[in-house]
Amino acid sequence: MNIRQLGRTDLRVTDICLGTMQFGWTADEKTSFEVMDAYVEAGGNFIDTADIYSNWAPGNPGGVSEEIVGRWMRARGNRDKLVIATKLRGRMWDGPDGEGLGRAHIERAVEDSLRRLQVETIDLYQTHWPDEDVAIEETLAVFGELIAAGKVRHVGASNYNATQLADAINAGGQNARARYVALQPHYSLVHRNEYEEEMARLCEREGLGVIPYSPLGGGFLTGKYRRGGPLPKSARARMIMERATDQAFDVVEALDDVSRARGTSPAAVALAWLLARPAVTAPIIGANSVEQLRELLPASDLRLSPEEISRLDRLSAGM
Numbered sequence: 001m002n003i004r005q006l007g008r009t010d011l012r013v014t015d016i017c018l019g020t021m022q023f024g025w026t027a028d029e030k031t032s033f034e035v036m037d038a039y040v041e042a043g044g045n046f047i048d049t050a051d052i053y054s055n056w057a058p059g060n061p062g063g064v065s066e067e068i069v070g071r072w073m074r075a076r077g078n079r080d081k082l083v084i085a086t087k088l089r090g091r092m093w094d095g096p097d098g099e100g101l102g103r104a105h106i107e108r109a110v111e112d113s114l115r116r117l118q119v120e121t122i123d124l125y126q127t128h129w130p131d132e133d134v135a136i137e138e139t140l141a142v143f144g145e146l147i148a149a150g151k152v153r154h155v156g157a158s159n160y161n162a163t164q165l166a167d168a169i170n171a172g173g174q175n176a177r178a179r180y181v182a183l184q185p186h187y188s189l190v191h192r193n194e195y196e197e198e199m200a201r202l203c204e205r206e207g208l209g210v211i212p213y214s215p216l217g218g219g220f221l222t223g224k225y226r227r228g229g230p231l232p233k234s235a236r237a238r239m240i241m242e243r244a245t246d247q248a249f250d251v252v253e254a255l256d257d258v259s260r261a262r263g264t265s266p267a268a269v270a271l272a273w274l275l276a277r278p279a280v281t282a283p284i285i286g287a288n289s290v291e292q293l294r295e296l297l298p299a300s301d302l303r304l305s306p307e308e309i310s311r312l313d314r315l316s317a318g319m
Helices: 029-041 064-076 103-117 136-148 162-172 199-206 217-222 237-243 246-262 266-275 290-301 306-316
Strands: 003-005 012-014 017-019 046-048 083-088 122-127 152-158 180-184
Touching: 017 029, 029 064, 029 290, 064 083, 064 103, 083 103, 103 122, 103 136, 122 136, 122 180, 136 152, 136 162, 152 162, 162 180, 162 199, 217 237, 217 246, 217 266, 246 266, 246 306, 266 290, 266 306
Parallel strands: 017 046, 046 083, 083 122, 122 152, 152 180
Antiparallel strands: 003 012
């Protein structure tokens, strides 16, 4: 995999980020260890998680993904070779401070994440989504204290709209310690407008690193979903197919054509398209097995031609 600088920070990360939402949910701990081992063996160094992962699963209170990542790093002794990102904002305990971006929640949430990850410092600490009940100045003030204390290196945001992101950047100031340095948006060939209409220009202008989540449209762009074909074996398959349009299937067919010509997978082509976008540093991929992971990693070295990019741009326009 190739190394890129995350925005204007000193963080140098591989251009494919390993997401861990499925760890402790659809992938057990043994499988999660195998996936992380394979990712690192392929040259990967950028792992993203969140404190709530995956508290929607039966018997999962949240924090399980962070714990698995922490136990794996301790077992492998490789913390110094990795860039670790996690997120906060969701409800993690009962009471008025059990969620949000206020001081009390952040101060407890960061200590819990550090403990579960078994690290002294979180490289990129991200707000999972905004908190309209708390002034951004309060959030950034606490983040600045965490950075000064060495508990966090950099901070970023996820699921902000352009106005919220601009307000946060302006509140932080250009040289402030706690200025947001990265954005984690929902962005893929079949979900473009939300990011591209306003946030893309803002991220480019402000020098933010962009690490898109759901870069394969929840699995729609992997080649498993076909126009008129049977549903794949996936818990999300029916929901994904209900949202599929003729335009989306046109994109899938174009990915098929390019992947056949390039001798790779449709998913790798979809990721390579993202890697060619301005400001994008590293799409976040998820894998329930080593086999799934290996289908995606070739995207790092895949350079699409201007003609291939133009075709995918045209077919996915307006989505």
